[in-house]
Amino acid sequence: METGVDKDSMMRQAQQVWSMLDDMADNDPRAYRSFIDKQMAEKKEFMLPPEPHMCVQTKMLKPDAVPFFINFCTWKRIPPPANPEEPVKVSGSAISQIDDDRGKVAVTAVAFNEKILDEFGKNATNKSDQDTLVQIAMDFIESQHSYIKLNRKYKILERSHKGSVKLVQESLFHAFRAKDKEVDDNIADMIKGFAPLATENPESLLSQLNKENDSEVNHKQTNGTLNGQLSGITLDTKPAKKGLIEEVSSMTVSLPQPIYKLTTVKSSDTNVTKSLLLKIELPGVKSVSECELDISKxxxxxxxxxxxxxxxxxxxxxxxxxxxxxxVKKSSTLTLIMPVES
Known part of the structure; x- marks a missing residue:
């Protein structure tokens, strides 16, 4: 599996793009401004978060028999197949454990290009193709988390996601953080050498190179192949000519969940819940500055x-x-007090 960024290729792209920008700025300022605006708009759209599309409920068979929810998301960062022969690209998140009214449940997320989910997702006209997409998503999850086994019977829920949208989005963003830093570092090094040649803020170049490099890296990060094919062909046991699914920089290692205790604090006279008290044990954490904490309602x-x-x-x-x-540093314990809405 090849994951490195080709710096020589990026340097050549930089030379070509900056040369083009210099010529355009001198000879056609209006076209130059239009080009800059278009690049910035595309970058803004490219950076949009993943959006929930549908939620599939099944059951984990091992290591624990618990309900398992798969959030299918559309994400512009996931490129569509260039042709029917090319593998379908997917990115996946870590597996999280949350509480609902039935107790502990497991949740994960997978992201596809919106064209894939438009055709094979919740509104698919061909239910066989829809089933194929769900099954290969399960194949992908099991290949990334080898310690689990999923029940292949499932149901598609009315709701579009399990858990909060914000947490679903954040779980998928974690998968891209390491790769994004590598790309940004390489682009920063490149700008140091070429910035004096630029006639404009290099945001347009960064947008173009980020997209081109993301596509290149995604094509290289193949993590094995899965059997089967969409467009009317169901899963079978024969090896496909090309892999059906290609991983896009997914995160394969789940961080451990800390021990926590959530209790309610009630009013002594009305017995109505006033606040929630959450204590989280964080052995090895020496400062609150190490923690990224996000609280919503x-x-x-x-x-x-x-x-x-x-x-x-x-x-x-x-x-x-x-x-x-x-x-509390002495016990490495984080305590949250959260007033409840009346």
């Missing part, structure tokens, strides 16, 4: 790089603007 997300990750749906809606957090 119905869930919390905690991320400690290379150590812990917790996504938790709250049993009551809270006033998140009034929530407070305290970290």
């Amino acid at each position: 119905d869930d919390i997300s905690l991320f400690v790089e290379e150590k812990y990750e917790l996504k938790l749906s709250l049993p009551s809606k809270i006033i998140h603007e009034e929530a407070s957090a305290k970290f």
Whole structure:
């Protein structure tokens, strides 16, 4: 599996693009401004977060028999197949554990290009193709998380996602963070050498190179092949001529979930819940600055790089603007007090 960025190729692209920009700025300023505006608009669209499309419920057979939810998302970062022969590209997130009214459930997310889900997703006219997409998504999840086994019987839910949209989006963004940093570092090095030649802010160049490089890296990051083919051909046991699915920089290692305790604080006279108290044990964490904490009205997300990750749906809606957090260094414990909406 090849994951490196070809710096020589990027340098050649940079020379060509900057030379083109210089010529255009001198000879046709109006076309130059139009080009800059178009590049910035495309970059803005490219950076949009993934959007939930449909949610599939099945069951994990091992290691634990718990309900398992797969959030299918559309994402402009995932390129569509250039032709019917090319593998379908997909990105996946870590597997998280959240609480619902039935107890503990497992949740993950997979992202496809919107054209794939428009044709084979929840509104697919051909249910056989829809089933193929769900099955190969399960194949992909099992290939990325070898310790689990999924029941292949499933149902597509009325809702578009399980858990909060924000947490679903964040789980997929984590998969791209390492690759994005590598690309940004290489582009920064390149700009140091070429910036004096630029006649304009290099944002347009960054947008173009980010997209071109993302496409190149995605094509190279093949992590094995899966059997079967869309467009009316169901899964079979014969090896496909080309892999049906190609991983797009997915995150394969799930961070451990810290031990936590969530309790309710009730009014002594009315017995009505006033607030939620959440205590999270974080052994090895020495400072609150190591924690990325996000609190919304119905869930919390905690991320400690290379150590812990917790996504938790709250049993009551809270006033998140009034929530407070305290970290005790001696016990490495983070305590959250979250007032409940009345």
